[in-house]
Amino acid sequence: MSLTYPIVCQKNDGKYYIDFYLNKKRYRLFNAKKIGVDYKPNNYPVNKRQKATEQLAKMVYDHLVKNNYQLEESKECPELQEFDRLISLKLNEPLNKHYKKTLEDLAHKLREELKHSGNIPIEFIDGIMLKYNNSTSFNTIRRHLNVLVNHLYENGFPIEKSSLKPRKQAEKLHKPIPNIAEVLQLLKDYNYNLYLCCLFTYGCLLRPHREVRLLKWQDFSDDLSYVSVDGSRVKSKRNRVMPVPDYIRKELVLGNANDNIFSNTPIEFNEDYFKTLWSRFKKKCPEIGKHTTIYSFRHSGAIEIFKRTGSLHKLQRAMGHSSLNVSLTYLRGLEVAELKEEDMPMVK
Structure with missing residues (x-):
């Protein structure tokens, strides 16, 4: 068994490859296909191809040493x-x-x-x-x-489960948006679709990137007073039926049943549509705070429901949570005062 360390070479057309001898046979490889790896240095930017080919040389050499100087991966493994x-x-x-x-x-x-x-x-x-x-x-x-x-x-594969435990994380405190009306007006002036998304996130407590983004006009009642979200689009896999507040209904003009309410076509925008719009909006309006997200509207809406009703069961149904325990966990992350001033110790 003999092996020379692969040398990095370059052809006249600029493509890189490695050159080496294995058991007195010469090999020239432009990629790692021979060792069963999808790695192609010549697909890298021109200024990075030489370094990528050096990595290819190391990968091939290490593979040969570990696999008894056999270049081809066994097809019967x-x-x-x-x-x-x-x-x-x-x-x-x-x-x-x-x-x-x-x-x-x-x-x-x-x-x-x-x-x-x-x-x-x-x-x-x-x-x-x-x-x-x-x-x-x-x-x-x-x-x-x-x-x-x-x-x-x-499924019976010979592998051992890890015993590493999760690490403790500092709890995030999702603060409500104190000036909802002002932020919504800024959004309306910036982009109407993003404004409408945040309205539904706040007023109907729908999750923005799936439940809201995928809404079609057929999901609404004839008078637009209710919106229904199929369980396939909901995190808990349960159907959701939410009342649509009057201030949202005033912004809606009923379209074709099969059309998405944002694209006005049967095809919805991509998954990152609102995320991208929000990032651009925050750059234009940094005063809203770096920790404010579209989900902050959902948090703010949840606080309003809890303050008005004091009912965890109503909050659970409104949020679309699968169990009350989920709502309790969620509520701990919201800035809701559980104690009133009169509950605090007094000095008599």
């Missing part, structure tokens, strides 16, 4: 085939685009370890999480990684 089958089942579920992308990235890391080591040791799984010092990032990666590991484990 049952563990890899089973891993790919199970991960494919998981990723074919109806998942959020960003959530699915995170799972794909983590699955790729697990697959690479399986391919090189023949198994996925618990130390490797924990190591992925422990790279993150920030508690929020750690908990997010832990939660996503556990989804994949649990799915593999429950």
